[in-house]
Amino acid sequence: MEAPLSGTLLNEPLPSYESLLKLVQATPALLEVTEPRLNRYIPHYPHEKQAAFLLLECLEAFYGGAAGGGKSDALLMAALQYVDVPGYAALLLRKSYQDLSLPDALMARAREWLEGTDAVWDRETHTWRFPSGATLTFGYLETEDDKYRYQSSAFQFIGFDELSQFTLTQYLYLFSRLRKKDGVVVPLRMRSASNPGGRGHEWVRDRFIIGRGVDDRIFISAKLEDNPTLDIASYEISLAVLDPVTRAQLRHGDWEVRQSGGMFKRESFKYIRREMLPGGLSKVRYWDQAATEKSQKNSDPDWTVGLLMGLQVEKLKEGEGKPTRSVRKYYIIDVARLRGSPAQVDEAMKACAAMDGKDTFVYIEQEPGASGKRAIAYFIDLLRGNTVRGDPKTTNKITNAGPYSSAVERGDVWIVEAAWNAVFILEHEAFPNPNIHDDQVDGGAGGYNTVGKSSGLLEWYREEAERVKAMKEGTSASPS
Numbered sequence: 001m002e003a004p005l006s007g008t009l010l011n012e013p014l015p016s017y018e019s020l021l022k023l024v025q026a027t028p029a030l031l032e033v034t035e036p037r038l039n040r041y042i043p044h045y046p047h048e049k050q051a052a053f054l055l056l057e058c059l060e061a062f063y064g065g066a067a068g069g070g071k072s073d074a075l076l077m078a079a080l081q082y083v084d085v086p087g088y089a090a091l092l093l094r095k096s097y098q099d100l101s102l103p104d105a106l107m108a109r110a111r112e113w114l115e116g117t118d119a120v121w122d123r124e125t126h127t128w129r130f131p132s133g134a135t136l137t138f139g140y141l142e143t144e145d146d147k148y149r150y151q152s153s154a155f156q157f158i159g160f161d162e163l164s165q166f167t168l169t170q171y172l173y174l175f176s177r178l179r180k181k182d183g184v185v186v187p188l189r190m191r192s193a194s195n196p197g198g199r200g201h202e203w204v205r206d207r208f209i210i211g212r213g214v215d216d217r218i219f220i221s222a223k224l225e226d227n228p229t230l231d232i233a234s235y236e237i238s239l240a241v242l243d244p245v246t247r248a249q250l251r252h253g254d255w256e257v258r259q260s261g262g263m264f265k266r267e268s269f270k271y272i273r274r275e276m277l278p279g280g281l282s283k284v285r286y287w288d289q290a291a292t293e294k295s296q297k298n299s300d301p302d303w304t305v306g307l308l309m310g311l312q313v314e315k316l317k318e319g320e321g322k323p324t325r326s327v328r329k330y331y332i333i334d335v336a337r338l339r340g341s342p343a344q345v346d347e348a349m350k351a352c353a354a355m356d357g358k359d360t361f362v363y364i365e366q367e368p369g370a371s372g373k374r375a376i377a378y379f380i381d382l383l384r385g386n387t388v389r390g391d392p393k394t395t396n397k398i399t400n401a402g403p404y405s406s407a408v409e410r411g412d413v414w415i416v417e418a419a420w421n422a423v424f425i426l427e428h429e430a431f432p433n434p435n436i437h438d439d440q441v442d443g444g445a446g447g448y449n450t451v452g453k454s455s456g457l458l459e460w461y462r463e464e465a466e467r468v469k470a471m472k473e474g475t476s477a478s479p480s
Contacts, residue, residue, distance in 0.1 A: 036054035040117070041083055050070050053074045062192050062194070063075070064194050065253020065255070067235075069222030070229075072161060075159045075191060079159055079191075088186050091138075093160050095165040147170050150174065155177050156179075158178060167203075178190060263401060263428075263432065268411065272414045273417055277416065281310030283309065286391070287364045287365065288443045288446060289365065303440075305442070307332060308333040308335070313326055330447075331415075331416065337420065361450070376388070389450070404448040427439075428440070
């Protein structure tokens with residue numbers, strides 16, 4: 001049966017329950033398509049947003065937004081809808097077993113609903129078994145590899161509670177477990193619910209908030225006001241003590257607001273079109289290299305970033321008889337950002353060096369000790385023909401980014417308009433935040449701190465002249 005409500009309708013405010021009931025009472029034939037499938041294991045009737053969620057038969061749907069919108073009940077109801085069908089199997093997931101077993105969490109709520117019925121609880125497998133032979137299992141994905149615990153399983157329903165705590169790779173892998181035997185008349189459903197925030201905020205937002213309606217993917221937004229069983233006034237008092245960002249996320253289900261680290265403000269950056277860049281810039285391509293590449297065990301590693309920064313120094317005279325004053329303007333011209341093997345990173349560095357030209361200095365963040373020196377020696381050889389320098393780590397990330405942050409705040413930093421701008425700005429706004437990548441901030445700080453050391457071709461010519469002089473002196477000193 002086709003899903004009776006379209007994605008477009010579900011993303012708009014739903015009509016009131018009263019108006020729906022009047023319509024159904026006046027047209028009994030509508031009952032079949034407006035009444036969600038329920039059974040005796042679901043102890044109360046869903047409220048209107050939950051009912052819309054339960055009516056869906058599409059493959060993928062996401063519920064929630066604000067706290068208190070009835071997410072957990074919606075997921076548990078959806079999982080229980082077909083437990084009267086032989087062969088049906090459902091799986092509900094949280095990030096950890098501790099999350100599952102919290103008071104009023106999914107497992108405790110299921111016990112409250114199912115104890116006293118003919119469903120039987122299996123403590124060993126965390127599974128409810130029903131007279132029909134159907135099962136409802138509770139599981140967790142605390143590590144990336146935990147997803148393989150289910151690689152030989154088959155489910156017709158999989159539900160993720162607090163989806164933004166999971167990785168995209170964990171979520172996508174579980175689609176491979178959605179299958180059914182021929183003749184089992186139940187829809188295959190991947191369902192999830194979450195508040196904004198958490199490590200997976202960005203991918204959940206991209207997939208369901210920005211990408212809703214794509215490939216039959218539906219998002220149902222629910223807020224406090226959509227849950228008639230909640231004491232909204234008392235909950236409002238609890239939410240009022242939160243910081244403004246967390247409060248906006250939990251009270252209003254705001255997926256656009258995010259934590260700011262306080263060191264960089266979006267409005268402080270200026271923008272410039274590439275064709276308007278001034279000539280004669282001193283330039284540096286600064287590389288901050290990731291220690292690991294993306295893998296099954298680490299689905300969200302750091303990025304390798306190569307940031308191209310230019311410096312323009314203008315001499316301004318304050319007035320007659322007064323000394324000139326130097327005004328510095330910094331231009332972030334390009335950001336190369338990748339996750340790859342060492343060989344792929346090497347190729348990206350060579351491509352950037354060729355594109356940037358020999359008048360662009362290459363600085364690479366240098367790890368302490370002999371290993372850091374050996375790495376720089378390797379890159380000097382790899383990028384032969386370019387001026388390559390190591391930038392030893394001497395301070396922590398926050399201290400290192402301080403001068404760069406001050407320059408941005410003064411309005412001295414310009415960004416070339418490009419596709420990479422959005423992620424670049426978001427990362428800067430969040431810095432420092434342990435849950436958000438900061439590789440582009442490291443690249444920006446490194447470029448800012450080193451571009452002043454390279455006064456364009458002047459230093460390069462001086463070094464070349466000294467190298468040629470040394471070679472000549474060595475030749476003349478050698479025996480004939």
